[in-house]
Amino acid sequence: MKTLFDKIWDAHVVTSVEDGPTQLYIDRHLCHEVTSPQAFAGLRARGLRVFRPEQTTLTADHNIPTMGQDQPIRDQISRFQVDTLARNARDFHLTYYGLNNPKNGIVHVIGPENGYTQPGMTIVCGDSHTSTHGAFGAIAFGIGTSEVEMVLASQCILQTRPKTMRINFEGKLNEHVGAKDMALFMIARLTTGGATGYFVEYAGEAVRNLTMEERMTLCNLSIEMGARGGLVAPDETTFNYIRGREFAPKGERWKEAMAYWQTLHTDEGALFDKEVTFDVSQIKPMITYGTNPGMGMPIDGTIPQLDDIDEAGKISFERSLRYMGFEPGEKLEGKLIDYVFLGSCTNGRIEDFRVFAGYVKGKKKADHVTAWLVPGSWQVRKQIEAEGLDRILEEAGFALRQPGCSACLAMNDDKIPAGMYAVSTSNRNFEGRQGPGARTILASPLVAAAAAVNGKITQP
Amino acid sequence: MEKFQTIISTYVPLPIENVDTDQIIPARFLKATTCDGFGDNLFADWRYDKEGHPKPDFVLNNPAFKGQVLVAGKNFGSGSSREHAAWAIAGYGFRVVVSSFFADIFRNNALNNGILPVVVSESFLSGLFDASKADPQATVTINLEEQTITSNVTGSSERFEINPYKKKCLLKGLDDIDFLLSNRNKIETYEQRRPFAY
């Protein structure tokens, strides 16, 4: 009796180091401009080629502008970083989706939408939100640059086997509650370190009922509670999503793949190192009030009092509220906000834009709010246009930008100014994450839409 | 990689929990294409004001606190997978980070760059903070061979865990790529026999 995680892991063990880590084979490797240059430099220094070039794909996303992408990048250092990626792609014979390529976009958005991400795979990328791909029943996790070099050199990585945890979401979701709220609720309960050392399987009725894109949102946020990754067993929803996409298996290969994929589930009675169950009827639309994703509460909730925080955590808690400009015990509903960011690999896919557009349709953006709407990829942007959502957004006073990570990590010009409040659909509310001094309130696309229209934190 | 030897050093206390990688090295400093120079921007937003002047109340700007060891609050290194965080810590001159809990990816990245993450108990950690508060000259000894950390003020000592393979790598100054490359034929054999090839 095996868990889903065990089945995939065991199928990828090349060998094990005595008293040490496992040498794990990697099916797919994704690279972007920020965490790869030093790895390619390492290969050059050792005189190595890429071992399996067809298994690595490159995209530029983290450090690119989201306007005027047809022009050369103005920031010289950023341009050099993107050019370096293009050069590495050429020198090492790798597929590269650069700026203006129709397949360009955020690495964790383009993998799934092109059918590159499939059940049973091992997938790595030098970005912690690689856990997104786990939605397809894959072992997917973020790696550091030394590990990027290892994969380029050997298509393998050395890993200690993580412990396994199953998180069951039982019951039916309330109205206006989605995968983002489930995730913020879960992280608030388990804390940002609560799943460190574990690989999580998400299960239960509420997870089964999620669409693929919602499952991606949930798996994406696994890392925010410290987990190595999160995954969902593949089912009809998964297969229907993959079928027909560009890199999906076709014909006989599809049948073979399906025969294998259908074995990918946790056996009845298989044991996890830890198991947690949430009743989703408890979950309401969520926001964060602090500077880590575990500091979440329902929109109508109140920030904890200092007395509720354990001794060792008091300094960090106070520091965090000082940074945010909030008081212990404060309610945030009704609070004015300055910026709204819809985008990122957490919530920058077509369904997120549908939800946002659905809410703002026939309404107007609040005058004092600056809104950045950044599709996760060119394909998402095309789809937005095909469905006429761009017109709905425009009529409500919103403009679309070009794809990229944008204000999720604010490496490019999309920085929230110091002291300003941003309701953001991304994944991290760390100090300075969205720009030096920026104050981030994480929320779902629906809550972000409500904030954009009403100019304040409000129930959707 | 440099071999890891026993370290006796003063330490820099950072009694803050959940120090994430965006604090260790903010994203706007990730534009470099080499591993050098990140040490100058370690903890940049805590360390410098908007004009780039050192903030006097931040510990790295206090000349009393130096050493090869950083002692930080619980859950150090959470957040992004950026190895730049490890390069910044190494670049500043730290060889050891002590905390009561580390985020996974950071721990790996640290080890891959010759930095030793040492996990201690909460009480040992607060003991270290107290000692350096009383006297910034307080020292610790980290002995990797024995897997022990000792506070030289109180004499109290704790054993820490480390994977035996990683321990060997650090002590000998070896890295993982050498190991993986020596296994090429095993990788090719695996590719022939795996259950489903993508």
Ligand code: SF4
């Ligand atoms: S959108 Fe944010 S989290 Fe996602 S890949 Fe880009 S920087 Fe990383």
